[in-house]
Amino acid sequence: MVLPEAVSRFVRAGGPEHTAVQERMAAFAREHDFPNIGPESGAVLRLLARVTDADAVFEFGSGFGYSASWFLRGGADRVILTEFDADELDKGREFMADAGLADRCVFEGGDAMATVERYDGPFDVVLVDHQKERYADALRAVRGKVRPGGVVVADNTMRGPIDFDALLAYLEGDADAIGGENEQTRGIAAYLDAVRAADDFETALLPVGSGLAVSTKVA
Numbered sequence: 001m002v003l004p005e006a007v008s009r010f011v012r013a014g015g016p017e018h019t020a021v022q023e024r025m026a027a028f029a030r031e032h033d034f035p036n037i038g039p040e041s042g043a044v045l046r047l048l049a050r051v052t053d054a055d056a057v058f059e060f061g062s063g064f065g066y067s068a069s070w071f072l073r074g075g076a077d078r079v080i081l082t083e084f085d086a087d088e089l090d091k092g093r094e095f096m097a098d099a100g101l102a103d104r105c106v107f108e109g110g111d112a113m114a115t116v117e118r119y120d121g122p123f124d125v126v127l128v129d130h131q132k133e134r135y136a137d138a139l140r141a142v143r144g145k146v147r148p149g150g151v152v153v154a155d156n157t158m159r160g161p162i163d164f165d166a167l168l169a170y171l172e173g174d175a176d177a178i179g180g181e182n183e184q185t186r187g188i189a190a191y192l193d194a195v196r197a198a199d200d201f202e203t204a205l206l207p208v209g210s211g212l213a214v215s216t217k218v219a
C-alpha cells in the first residue's frame, strides 16, 4: 500500500516553490540519488520554524542542507546541521554560502548522537532524519532539551527503507508484524512507540512526503 500519487502531486503543486539554490540542491539530490526530505515535507519544516518562532533547530542527519534550508526559510535564527559524510557537509557549506545563509548554520561533522551531547538546548525544533534504528535514541537524547511548545519531527514514518504494510499492521495491534522486518522498519516502530508513550509529547502523524511524525512538547 502506498500514498496515492495524486495526493502527493496535489500537496506539491499547491505548496511553495523552491528558491533558486533549493532547486540546485534538488537537482544535485536527483543526480546522486540522495533521499532528501522533499518539498512537501520541506513546507512543513518551514511552517514549524515559523510557528515556533525558532531560535535553535537541531537536525539529526542533514545531508547537504536541503531540510535545513526550509527551516531557514521559516525564519529559524540558527540551524545545527549534523552529518557524518564530510563531502556532503562540505557541499552543504557551499550551498548555504550561495544562498547567503551560512551565518545561520552550524556545521557539525561526525555522529549526530555524539554531537547532540555537546548541546544543552533549548531547541525549538528537532528533525530526526538519520539512521532509522537510532530514532528512539535520538528522542531520548533531546527529550529534556526541547522547550515546552517546541517540536520534534521525524521523517520516513511511511516511506523509505521501511515496510509500510508491516508498520500499519503493527500500529493496528499485530505485535508480531514487524518481527521479521528490517531494522529500519523496527526502528520506526520503536520510535513511534516511544514518542506516543511519552506523556510530555503530543504526536500527529502526517501523510506528507515520506510521512512525518510531528510531536509537540506539552510539559
Ligand SMILES: C[S@@+](CC[C@H](N)C(=O)[O-])C[C@H]1O[C@@H](n2cnc3c(N)ncnc32)[C@H](O)[C@@H]1O
Pocket: 035, 036, 037, 038, 060, 061, 062, 063, 064, 065, 066, 067, 068, 082, 083, 084, 085, 088, 110, 111, 112, 113, 129, 130, 131
Ligand atoms: C535521509 S538523509 C538526510 C536528508 C536531509 N535531512 C535532507 O532532507 O536534506 C540522512 C543523512 O543522515 C546521515 N546520517 C545517518 N546517520 C547519521 C549519524 N548517526 N550522524 C550523522 N549523520 C548521519 C547520512 O549520511 C545521510 O546523509
